[in-house]
Structure formats: C-alpha cells, structure tokens
Amino acid sequence: MDPAAATAVRVRGLSRAFGAKTVLDGLDLDIRRGEFLVLLGPSGTGKTTLLRILSGLEAPDAGEVLVPPRRTTVFQEPRLIPARRVLSNVTLGRRRGPATREAALRALAEVGLADKARAWPATLSGGEAQRTALARALVREPELLLLDEPFAALDALTRLRMQDLVAELCARHRPAVLLVTHDVDEAVRLADRVIVLHSGRIALDRRVGTDHPRHRDDPAVLALRRDLLTELGVDTAH
Numbered sequence: 001m002d003p004a005a006a007t008a009v010r011v012r013g014l015s016r017a018f019g020a021k022t023v024l025d026g027l028d029l030d031i032r033r034g035e036f037l038v039l040l041g042p043s044g045t046g047k048t049t050l051l052r053i054l055s056g057l058e059a060p061d062a063g064e065v066l067v068p069p070r071r072t073t074v075f076q077e078p079r080l081i082p083a084r085r086v087l088s089n090v091t092l093g094r095r096r097g098p099a100t101r102e103a104a105l106r107a108l109a110e111v112g113l114a115d116k117a118r119a120w121p122a123t124l125s126g127g128e129a130q131r132t133a134l135a136r137a138l139v140r141e142p143e144l145l146l147l148d149e150p151f152a153a154l155d156a157l158t159r160l161r162m163q164d165l166v167a168e169l170c171a172r173h174r175p176a177v178l179l180v181t182h183d184v185d186e187a188v189r190l191a192d193r194v195i196v197l198h199s200g201r202i203a204l205d206r207r208v209g210t211d212h213p214r215h216r217d218d219p220a221v222l223a224l225r226r227d228l229l230t231e232l233g234v235d236t237a238h
C-alpha cells in the first residue's frame with residue numbers, strides 16, 4: 001500500500017513567528033484519512049495559527065504543508081450571512097442548480113434542520129446556527145474538516161448534543177478532522193487521537209483505543225483525561 005494514500009495531512013518542520021514570538025517551532029504532524037484528531041493546548045500556543053495555516057488563511061515562515069484540496073473550517077461563531085436564508089447560506093459559493101440545492105437540503109436534514117431551509121439566520125438559536133454552519137461544511141464533502149472551538153459558545157447541553165452530532169456525521173462521512181478545543185472532556189469523548197501543543201511543538205500525542213460511545217467512567221478514558229490535564233498543567237489531585 002502506498003503510505004501517502006493513507007495520509008490526509010502532512011506537515012514537516014512547520015514554523016511561524018509573530019515578531020519576536022515563535023508560535024510554531026519546527027512542528028511535524030500527520031493526520032490520516034478519516035482520523036478524528038483533537039488538538040489541545042494552553043491559550044496562545046498556536047492552535048488557531050496551525051489551523052489557519054492548514055486552511056490556507058495564513059502562510060508559514062518555513063516548512064512543508066500538504067493538505068487535501070477539499071477542506072473547510074467551522075469556527076466558534078457560525079458566520080452566517082444575515083440577509084440570506086438558511087438554505088442560501090448552505091449553498092453559498094456553490095454553483096447554482098438543482099443538484100446543489102438537493103445536496104444542501106440533504107445536509108440540512110442530516111443536521112436536523114430540514115424545516116429551517118427558508119428561515120432567516122436571525123431567527124435561529126445558537127445551536128441551530130452552528131448546525132447550519134456544519135451543513136455548509138458538509139455540503140462541500142471535505143476531505144479535511146477544520147473545527148476551531150465550534151462548541152465553545154454553546155450552552156452545556158447543546159454542546160453535548162452537537163458533539164454527538166459531529167461524531168455521527170464524521171463517522172458517516174469520514175473526513176480527516178482537526179478539532180481545536182480547550183475542553184478535555186470533549187477531547188476524550190470525540191478523538192481517535194489527541195495531541196497537546198506546547199512551546200510550538202507537540203508535547204503529547206496519544207491514540208484513544210476505546211470504542212464509541214465512550215463512557216465517562218471507562219478506566220482508559222479516565223486515565224487519558226488525567227494525563228491530558230497533567231500535561232496542560234492542571235492539578236488533578238483535587
């Protein structure tokens with residue numbers, strides 16, 4: 001088997017500085033096709049910078065970055081256009097026509113918004129708006145899905161529901177995923193693999209062997225959670 005065919009993202013020696021501050025420092029990272037990778041790290045360690053480089057929004061100072069052409073990002077805020085209905089937000093930038101419309105309606109049904117196609121963004125709840133953003137990502141059939149704290153602005157219950165939805169959609173469509181979060185529980189719930197970024201490099205890289213759905217009290221899940229908190233500098237003795 002060609003090993004490159006199993007790899008969705010390949011990063012070698014990636015560096016990025018802002019003025020005197022080195023944010024990414026010779027970072028190496030591979031993401032396999034269909035792998036759900038969660039990226040954790042203290043504030044300001046370059047998680048968003050890495051995501052922006054993978055999305056093409058930002059250029060590295062040095063290093064090699066290979067990413068698939070079909071990639072899309074979902075941000076913390078849904079970034080919908082207020083003057084366009086939900087369906088039109090989902091098809092944004094796509095070629096007009098019945099096939100696009102059908103695909104968008106299918107994506108809306110998948111995120112549970114079949115009845116909101118003609119709604120205006122201002123009438124949506126936070127969770128519904130973020131579901132619309134997910135449908136917009138889904139309709140692009142990305143090989144790489146970049147998620148930058150997509151649940152951070154949602155209330156706790158909606159966040160859990162959205163986590164389940166994203167897990168289900170990713171299991172069905174199998175994009176490679178890079179999810180940035182501060183939430184260790186979210187990481188251990190969703191990830192096939194978790195990495196922690198520290199001082200511009202990967203400080204911890206762990207595969208999660210446990211099957212889905214994961215139980216909070218599963219010993220392997222608890223052990224990983226503890227290790228991640230320790231790596232993030234959170235005292236777990238209390």
Ligand SMILES: Nc1ncnc2c1ncn2[C@@H]1O[C@H](COP(=O)(O)OP(=O)(O)OP(=O)(O)O)[C@@H](O)[C@H]1O
Nearest residue numbers: 018019021023041042043044045046047048049050
């Ligand atoms: N365009 C920019 N100009 C100057 N400094 C920047 C720029 N973008 C990011 N930085 C700096 O680079 C560092 C890393 O930022 P980045 O947003 O990637 O961190 P992060 O790990 O995503 O942080 P957080 O968890 O708080 O979102 C920060 O110190 C930030 O101030």
